[in-house]
Amino acid sequence: MTDTTRESAASPTAWVRCEGCVTLVYGKRFSRALLVCPDCGSHARLTAQQRLDQLLDEGSAQPLDQVDCVADPLGFVDLRPYPERLAEARASTGLAEAVLCVRGLIEGQPVIACAMDFRFLGGSLGCAVGAQIAEAARTSLRLRIPLLLITASGGARMQEGVLSLMQMAKTAHALAELDEAGVLVLSLITDPTYGGVAASFATLADVIIAEPGARLGFAGPRVIEQTIGGSLPPGFQQAEFLRGHGLIDDVVQRGALRPVLGQLLSLQHPGARPAAPATSATSATSATPATQPHEPAEQLPKPDAWATVQLARHPERPTTLDYAAHLLDGFHELHGDRIAEDCPAVVGGPGWLNGRPVMLIGHQKGGTELTERQHRKFGMPSPGGYRKAARLMRLAAKLGLPVVTLIDTPGANPGPDAERGGQAVAIAENLRLMARLPVPIVAVITGEGGSGGALALAVADRVLVCANAVYSVISPEGCAAILWKDSEAAPTAAAALRVDAEELLRLSIVDGVVPEPPGGAHTDHSQAAALLGDAVTAALAELQSWEPQRLLRERGGRFHRFGLGTAPSAGQGVS
Structure with missing residues (x-):
């Protein structure tokens, strides 16, 4: 709008010409629309x-x-x-x-x-x-x-x-x-x-x-x-x-x-905001808490490793944005790494989980539509995705918000553009940042936890895994092709890699297992979200009283112990 046009809008009987579409708009209507053209949306x-x-x-x-x-x-x-x-x-x-x-x-x-x-x-x-x-x-x-x-x-x-x-x-x-x-x-x-x-x-x-x-x-x-x-x-x-x-x-x-x-x-003073009501997801079911580390891993179901891999990759499993819609009140997605890109394979933003403000960050595969999955890079982040995640984590640390990460990725993006953009450096920077972030971090592997691309969001105080999710250093197909010289040996590699929830709990890689609805999370998004929400809420409740020094000390000790001494016995969990 021109200055003349804006001045004329002050008169209740004036007609206003939009500079964007050259349409005449009645002055009162224009004022009620906060000087936004109702035809083309141009903001004066x-x-x-x-x-x-x-x-x-x-x-x-x-x-x-x-x-x-x-x-x-x-x-x-x-x-x-x-x-x-x-x-x-x-x-x-x-x-x-x-x-x-x-x-x-x-x-x-x-x-x-x-x-x-x-x-x-x-x-x-x-x-x-x-x-x-x-x-x-x-x-x-x-x-x-x-x-x-x-x-x-x-x-x-x-x-x-x-x-x-x-x-x-x-x-x-x-x-x-x-x-x-x-x-x-x-x-x-x-x-x-x-x-x-x-x-x-x-x-x-x-x-x-x-x-x-x-x-x-x-x-x-x-x-x-x-x-x-x-x-x-x-x-x-x-x-x-x-x-x-x-x-x-x-x-x-x-x-x-x-x-x-x-x-x-409201994120600055959470106590001044009324507690959010329970969502339909969290109130619709009596969710079973996550399996605790001290429970014997032998009590978990004994799934076929390769079958679990297939369930973890099911295209209808809930995505991070699905979980946000079911669990978070007032979630607002934030975008961009403030440098060059807004990687669609990582999403995140603040919201309220059962009255508690959190920063949610997670991989986004894109659902069942091929075009959407392609747009989301099949959940494989570029360096900008990890830089976006790091930016949101720093914001969470500044405001004292707990961080919740949801992990579902085959791995980091392997393309030449990602390499030129510093993929390895971006992942390494996230590992270092999360190691010293002075707020509670709860990570949940909700689908595929692929290699360093997954770990870049999983350096946490509590790491949980959904019952039909997997976590591995490499995909079973990649491992089979390298070590067996035959990609058809992927089922054998999956079993050897110990990728399923039972083995991850036995090895103390995860602290608990989040149950899923019968048949898998893809069968009932609402119930799957309720189960995950209860597990995360319980983990945050445990961590909320910890001072930053204790968080950093315990987090460092958690990862320091891996690979030292003998492998933990079944159900030993985190000491």
Whole structure:
């Protein structure tokens, strides 16, 4: 929408022309739709005050104090003196600067919110904007209230020269302090967000969401096209493009922003959120707890190893997203490794398991449709998938959330692109990260646990396995081809590798076995989820009182013992 169009929307009888589809929209309808075109979905720009009015609970906003800054540090003059431009911007917007900072509530959750206004010198980052953002971050730190950054900017303010550049470092330092203190930072990208804002506080948040079509980048498209001497692909730097390339977590329609932000803000103070009601899955069945390590492995059923492999690979077994839908209240999937990609073979995000906030991360094979399984790379992550998982684990550690991982993968992606992207390094980094993550970790092998690709999500305090899942150093087919010189010997290799739940429990590789519905998890997703949810809840209940030092000590000892001395006897479990 143009500025003229937005101004006309203020009149209840005005007709508004959408800049996106050139359709005329009745002014009242346009206002009720929060300045979103009902025909094409184009999101018009909001002022900083409009943005805060839309997002904050009514009557909750309390302005933060202004920070005094030098008004014209360089005595800058272009076609007009800089002080004249500032005075004009202040008169036309009613704002002291290009950002408005307040303390308030969103869906009852406390927040410090900073909303930028593109009308004020293009939302440019000058000394006053940097000072206000930094002061808002300090207020957030002092009160331990999450910080919400709502960005709209063309970049650094040229009239303030290199002092404007320094605001990037100032705001980055302020957000680093929030990281160290474990205070949540959210970023809402609105159109446009470029230059120094994009390369500092806008993209340093724990969770980055964007409105549809919002553009984000360091250099603008015209600069890039002039540099490369060519045109850019459609949608380049827009929100949907950015999510597909792993740079933001999600794209959210304007009308859905309040509940999404409210859910995310509730992660900072879990006790302030009412306990989630039991889901239909957890209440529909009287779930049997996971088999405990001290129970003799001989009491478990004696399945054929190869038959178990086939069940573990059944295309109708529940996926991570299936389990999330059945078990978690308020689950919100987060996307991307913030570097280059959003690997679809790994999914994850925060949610509430029986009233407890957790970070769920897992492999995603893709269900029964071949096209979906191909899209999900058959659950074989690229390096970006492991980097995404690592990012979510770091966020969980920052907020003190337990991590739950669901493992179902043939192994890491073996393609040349994955190797060029540093597959081995990505897996190794996850192993190191999980070894020292200072929050409880519960891992469940729900289907295939293939090699290092599985272990990269399984360095946990408690490792469980579903009754018809498998865990192995290599696929039975691969082992047969290498050692038997015959891939047809896969059933023999499966038995020799001891891949099934009974053997995994006997070897103390797993701490418990999660029962499955008769016939396997694929026969009843709801019951399978209830059984898994009960097992994970019990494991988390055991670990919740452990101090970080004990978690790290016990976790290290758990893995240190493997392969030392004699093999554990049947049912010996973890000492």
